[in-house]
Amino acid sequence: MRRCRLFLGLLLLVPGVGYGQLARLSGRVSLDTGWARKFYVCRMPGFDYMFTTYSGLIIAQGDIDTAGNFSVNFPATKDESLYRLHFIRNGDPASTLIIGSRDVNHVFFIAKQADQIRFEKTAGLPISQSGISGSKANGELNTLLRLAGNDTTGNNTFIAIANTSTSQLVGLLAISHTDKLSDGQKEKVSDILTHYNQHNVYGAHILQEYRTTNYWKLYLTGGVLLVAVLSLYGYLFYKRRAILKIWRELSQREMDIVGLILSGKSNKEVALALNIELSTVKTHVNNIYAKLGVNNRKDLDRYKDFINARAANPLV
Amino acid sequence: MKKLLFFLLVLGAIQAKAQVIKGSIDLRDSTITRSIPFEVAAGTKSVKYVIKVYADLGEVTVSLSDPNDKKSMNVTLGTKTRGGGHEPSKGELSDDLRPKVPGTWKFSISTENATGRVIYQIDTINH
Numbered sequence: 001m002r003r004c005r006l007f008l009g010l011l012l013l014v015p016g017v018g019y020g021q022l023a024r025l026s027g028r029v030s031l032d033t034g035w036a037r038k039f040y041v042c043r044m045p046g047f048d049y050m051f052t053t054y055s056g057l058i059i060a061q062g063d064i065d066t067a068g069n070f071s072v073n074f075p076a077t078k079d080e081s082l083y084r085l086h087f088i089r090n091g092d093p094a095s096t097l098i099i100g101s102r103d104v105n106h107v108f109f110i111a112k113q114a115d116q117i118r119f120e121k122t123a124g125l126p127i128s129q130s131g132i133s134g135s136k137a138n139g140e141l142n143t144l145l146r147l148a149g150n151d152t153t154g155n156n157t158f159i160a161i162a163n164t165s166t167s168q169l170v171g172l173l174a175i176s177h178t179d180k181l182s183d184g185q186k187e188k189v190s191d192i193l194t195h196y197n198q199h200n201v202y203g204a205h206i207l208q209e210y211r212t213t214n215y216w217k218l219y220l221t222g223g224v225l226l227v228a229v230l231s232l233y234g235y236l237f238y239k240r241r242a243i244l245k246i247w248r249e250l251s252q253r254e255m256d257i258v259g260l261i262l263s264g265k266s267n268k269e270v271a272l273a274l275n276i277e278l279s280t281v282k283t284h285v286n287n288i289y290a291k292l293g294v295n296n297r298k299d300l301d302r303y304k305d306f307i308n309a310r311a312a313n314p315l316v
Numbered sequence: 317m318k319k320l321l322f323f324l325l326v327l328g329a330i331q332a333k334a335q336v337i338k339g340s341i342d343l344r345d346s347t348i349t350r351s352i353p354f355e356v357a358a359g360t361k362s363v364k365y366v367i368k369v370y371a372d373l374g375e376v377t378v379s380l381s382d383p384n385d386k387k388s389m390n391v392t393l394g395t396k397t398r399g400g401g402h403e404p405s406k407g408e409l410s411d412d413l414r415p416k417v418p419g420t421w422k423f424s425i426s427t428e429n430a431t432g433r434v435i436y437q438i439d440t441i442n443h
Contacts, residue, residue: 054394100411
């Protein structure tokens with residue numbers, strides 16, 4: 001029993017293990033007297049919520065001590081989730097969002113179970129995304145949000161982030177910032193997403209969109225293949241009809257001679273088989289070559305099918 | 317000559333002065349969609365805006381769209397609590413835009429059974 005208590009005690013002392021299904025946020029802020037000594041943590045169920053606020057999103061809150069320190073353990077999942085930490089000014093409601101001004105009151109961070117996230121704000125400086133630290137994902141998030149705030153950041157930059165980010169959440173957020181992608185860029189994004197967890201809740205819309213794109217691609221490829229096969233079939237069909245038309249210009253005797261030639265007989269053997277003069281066979285062969293547009297016996301191979309069909313049905 | 321130059325400078329300064337759109341919307345269990353359009357001429361230097369939203373009940377969404385209807389800002393303030401009740405929310409949205417697309421930009425304010433107030437001011441500074 002004592003050993004068990006000792007183990008539990010040690011477990012609580014080891015940060016990141018004792019939190020279990022929690023993550024920890026701590027920090028130090030220097031806020032002027034206009035700000036309340038409180039902080040709030042909201043979990044963002046999707047990227048659409050990044051600029052949505054209501055009390056129901058708040059999952060943890062706490063007080064900031066006189067030295068500016070604060071900390072809280074908050075529920076976290078095994079997978080990365082996106083959170084927003086915000087502060088309020090005196091008299092403001094808990095769910096207050098200030099955007100764009102120097103008094104911006106929030107930062108975003110990524111956390112999963114047992115993560116320890118840190119936020120620092122030094123005196124005189126505004127609340128800044130760069131104050132968040134604690135994991136590689138948050139470093140990547142800070143970079144992404146800094147670039148996203150710049151009008152000149154283009155699709156290729158977001159795609160590059162999605163391609164190199166170690167955090168799928170950051171990658172998905174980067175993709176969500178892209179706009180009017182070219183076909184090549186779409187293909188690249190689609191390729192990147194094949195390496196992502198297809199059940200990531202933050203990517204539901206994105207993954208669905210690109211899956212749809214892939215289906216569309218599949219249908220397009222299938223359509224092109226079908227057209228190609230039908231075209232080939234049509235070509236072969238008309239070519240065969242053309243050959244058949246030429247074939248039918250031969251007399252019965254000439255067809256017999258072609259059949260014998262194709263069975264491997266020489267002119268002499270053909271003459272013997274048909275009981276006609278060799279010179280007559282030669283004349284017939286010349287006429288056959290002229291009508292069929294061939295130059296030698298080997299070229300007659302293409303009419304083999306007609307000879308076989310004629311053998312099966314003499315009316316052909 | 318100096319007087320003329322001074323006069324022209326003053327005239328220029330007057331022209332460079334901001335075109336200001338300001339107002340407020342009082343909400344009482346209101347479900348409305350209100351557009352606040354503003355013109356951005358080619359060469360507009362900046363558009364400064366401040367929108368303050370106080371929501372005691374319901375939901376208020378504020379968005380900013382360029383002439384191509386591309387949203388460059390979209391903020392929603394709700395009042396729901398985790399327990400199913402209501403708590404007020406406040407939003408302060410401001411920016412100093414350098415718009416690249418000339419034409420009619422607009423703020424859209426849509427509310428759903430909202431009680432509260434929206435106060436806005438948009439300063440368009442030309443040249």
